[in-house]
Amino acid sequence: MNRTASIAKLKTVTFDLCIIGAGASGAGCALDAALRGLNVALIEKDDFAASTSSKSTKLIHGGVRYLExxxxxxxxxxxxxxxxxxxxxxxxxxxxxxxxxxxxxxxxxxxxxxxxxxxxxxxxxxxxxxxxxxxxxxxxxxxxxxxxxxxxxxxxxxxxxxxxxxxxDDARYCLLLAKTAAEKGAVVANHLQAEAFQHDPVGRLQSVVVTDEMSGEKFEIRARVFLNCAGPAADQLRLMANAELEPRIxxxxxxxxxxxxxxxxxxxxxxxxxxxxxxxxxxxxxxxxxxxxxxxxxxxxxxxxxxxxxxxxxxxxxxxxxxxxxxxxxxxxxxxxxxxxxxxASDPNRSTKALLRDHEVEQDEKSGLLSLLGGKWTTYRVMAQDAIDEVCRHLAIEALCKTQDQALAGAEGYNPNLSQELVQNKSLSADIAQHLAAKYGSRARALLVLIQENQAWNERLHPSYPFIAAEVVYAVREEMALTLRDMLARRWRLEMMDWQAVQDLIPKVADLMAAELGWSEQQKEAAIVEYGKKIASFQRKVE
Ligand SMILES: Cc1cc2nc3c(=O)[nH]c(=O)nc-3n(C[C@H](O)[C@H](O)[C@H](O)COP(=O)(O)OP(=O)(O)OC[C@H]3O[C@@H](n4cnc5c(N)ncnc54)[C@H](O)[C@@H]3O)c2cc1C
Missing domain, CATH: 3.30.9.10 (D-Amino Acid Oxidase, subunit A, domain 2)
Incomplete structure (x- = not known):
């Protein structure tokens, strides 16, 4: 999960597959493709799970309502x-x-x-x-x-x-799909927006022009197959590939x-x-x-x-x-x-309550774009399997899906008594140990290494929550957190839990991120003001 290294590869390599959108669908596809040995890129215009995949009801279910x-x-x-x-x-x-x-x-x-x-x-x-x-x-x-x-x-x-x-925790699950994919060889980067496709002389897609939202730089990513996993924004990419397509979402x-x-x-x-x-x-x-x-x-x-x-x-x-x-x-x-x-939509006149929550892998014959449409969080893995089966057919590669038993980052060597182990061996307070075990699994041990490096990172950042400074450092170094919102809405879920606590924590988190990411004083202040205003506008709506 090193963004600088990812961007260097994205600029130079021709990939088997470039996946656009890193919600549940895109991150799930990246892991599936990497495990099958494909040379795969995953790009996301905002952050992992920033759109729908961090805003679900967080149920993993068959759906009792669908049964009825x-x-x-x-x-x-x-x-x-x-x-x-x-x-x-x-x-x-x-x-x-x-x-x-x-x-x-x-x-x-x-x-x-x-x-x-x-x-x-x-x-x-x-x-x-x-x-x-x-x-x-x-x-x-x-x-x-x-x-x-x-x-x-x-x-x-x-x-x-x-x-x-x-x-x-939907956002962290998506992050771990992307992280596991990266550990299996996928080239992964957030805050990269797909702006336009380049077509070859017969109209097939050959590259995508992206803008790095952090630096403003534009560059091209080349791939043999492009897979649209943009969720609710899927029509934008479909029409970018082929302006004659009918909207489906x-x-x-x-x-x-x-x-x-x-x-x-x-x-x-x-x-x-x-x-x-x-x-x-x-x-x-x-x-x-x-x-x-x-x-x-x-x-x-x-x-x-x-x-x-x-x-x-x-x-x-x-x-x-x-x-x-x-x-x-x-x-x-x-x-x-x-x-x-x-x-x-199969029938544009039906109400959204009646529309299918199932998925479809669509292929545009003219441009070659594949789109993974619809679905739900719970079934992300089978959706990815169907999409990558289709990608393999296009690439004439025979490779079977291997995600069914693939432990995600933090599940290897995890045991349910981890939080007790952290309390006993590392003298962490019980709520912090529970929080670290529940969010990072066995990777919680990497946070302890950071604390050894710098005792100040053991600091509890808010009296009502078990968040510690080391998590911010870890999120920047190991989880590609680049903005205050990446940290407070998705690495932690505080934006979804307690707006006032977010306002309390913004300055402290900004200090830690600024030190890690090399922000100037001016950049830090701008980030604090911008995110603080966003949270204040959420608060005003329910007052
Ligand atoms: C309110 C609500 C509750 C739900 N509850 C549940 C539930 O309890 N259980 C369940 O199983 N499912 C649930 N779902 C469904 C589930 O959340 C979604 O099906 C799933 O998250 C969709 O994932 P996705 O990856 O397809 O889309 P998204 O998560 O939206 O991901 C698409 C990504 O593409 C990126 N993108 C878009 N355009 C570009 C571009 N040009 N360049 C680069 N990136 C781009 C976006 O930024 C986004 O991150 C719920 C959905 C909603 C809305």
């Missing part, structure tokens, strides 16, 4: 999707067990009939996951047992069904609000809200010591970054409050964020 739809509409396509999701749930957790974990969810029931309906439905969900699936199986809970688990739940319920899915906005965990009265159990006022489901999930509430589903056609708006905050709180004993108010919102689902 499959039976109600006798739609076997949806059933297949649920099965794929559940198979991949197992792989996502297995390959980075420190970052992705099982999560217990409550489905509230308001009559014995609902209790029976959800019990049967979730038993089917368990059965599709299969006997070998290690997650606990679903079970019915009495009203008393529900209240014991979630003390602030509205007691006017009959019972609940408890079931399990996976949840994870119908972006759908989804937002989340973040509240104190005490709102649910439970640290461990999530709540599935089975019916919102617009007839969907939303979740209230414990995540990073907070309660993540979302999401919405509305068409979006602006080029601006989607954000949590005032009316959307009201919508989420109103729907959550129907299920709580003591309602929450706007003043309790700590943070929030919006993302765009890259839904693929």
């Amino acid at each position: 739809q499959a039976f109600k509409k006798m739609d076997f396509g949806q059933l297949k999707q649920v099965r794929h999701g559940l198979e991949e749930r197992y792989n996502v957790i297995k390959n980075a067990p420190f970052l992705a974990k099982p999560l217990a969810l409550l489905t509230p029931c308001y009559s014995w009939f609902e209790g029976l309906y959800f019990t049967i439905g979730l038993r089917i969900y368990d059965a599709i996951a299969g006997k070998k699936d290690p997650l606990p199986k679903s079970r019915w809970l009495s009203r008393k047992a529900v209240i014991k688990r979630a003390q602030n739940i509205n007691p006017k319920l009959h019972s609940a069904v408890l079931y399990y899915d996976g949840h994870f 119908r972006p759908s906005k989804g937002v989340h609000a973040v509240l104190p965990l005490e709102v649910m009265g439970s640290a461990e159990t999530a709540l599935l809200i089975p019916k919102t006022t617009d007839d969907r489901v939303i979740f209230a999930l414990p995540w990073e010591g907070k309660l993540l509430v979302g999401t919405t589903d509305t068409p979006y056609d602006s080029a601006e970054e989607p954000e949590l708006e005032s009316d959307e905050t009201d919508f989420l709180l109103e729907n959550l409050n129907r299920y709580l004993a003591k309602p929450v108010g706007r003043e309790q919102v700590l943070a929030g964020f919006g993302g765009l689902r890259p839904l693929v």
